[in-house]
Amino acid sequence: MTNALHILVVEDQAAIRANIATYLEGRGHVLDFAGDGAQGLALALAQPYDLVVLDLMLPGMDGLAVCRALRARASRHIPVLMLTARDSLADKVEGFGTGADDYLTKPFALEELEVRALALARRHLLNTEQVLELGALVVDRQRREVRRDGLPVRLNAIDYRIVEALAEAYPQVMTRSELVWKIWGDEPTESDALRTHIYQIRRALDKPFDRPLLKTVHGVGFVLEV
Known part of the structure; x- marks a missing residue:
């Protein structure tokens, strides 16, 4: 498998570890396992993993720690x-605050676990690049500029950061809560602030062109389709 990942799975439930191993190893990925937080942390610090799949509720040292x-x-x-078995916004915000890159709520489909793992690994590679090229869309991080079909797209600072975040997440959907946390963190913001910025981005990024790139996934969030 050309996109094979070296993954550390930190999970205390043997049945879940076995299911993940059967599916992901069958897909060509290389997996290591830890049954508690302390062991997982030691392995993560010692090996160059592409990804850590980390259970929130672990004995002793929990996933947040x-x-x-x-x-x-x-x-x-x-x-x-x-x-995590927790699906509340507060729990997710706490997890993102400790440095988690993504969340998957139990029970989950193993296919979705792999899709998210591959997307995170790809996003990590993109995060090391100064220029993100997604088809006709180019995000230049050094200059903080966006171009589409070679033409400059004029965005204010927050609009640029939203487009950059969506480009990093591509092709994955970013939920509204993920975008709000990414842009504003735990700073208070108006409830319709994100909606206003999405409207402004669409006017600059999509309106002058034949096909929209910024799509709404109703009830979930936003994604770039390039």
């Missing part, structure tokens, strides 16, 4: 996909 310690001690950014 592992993620926080990993971000503080690792010499490079390792993408973290957190598994």
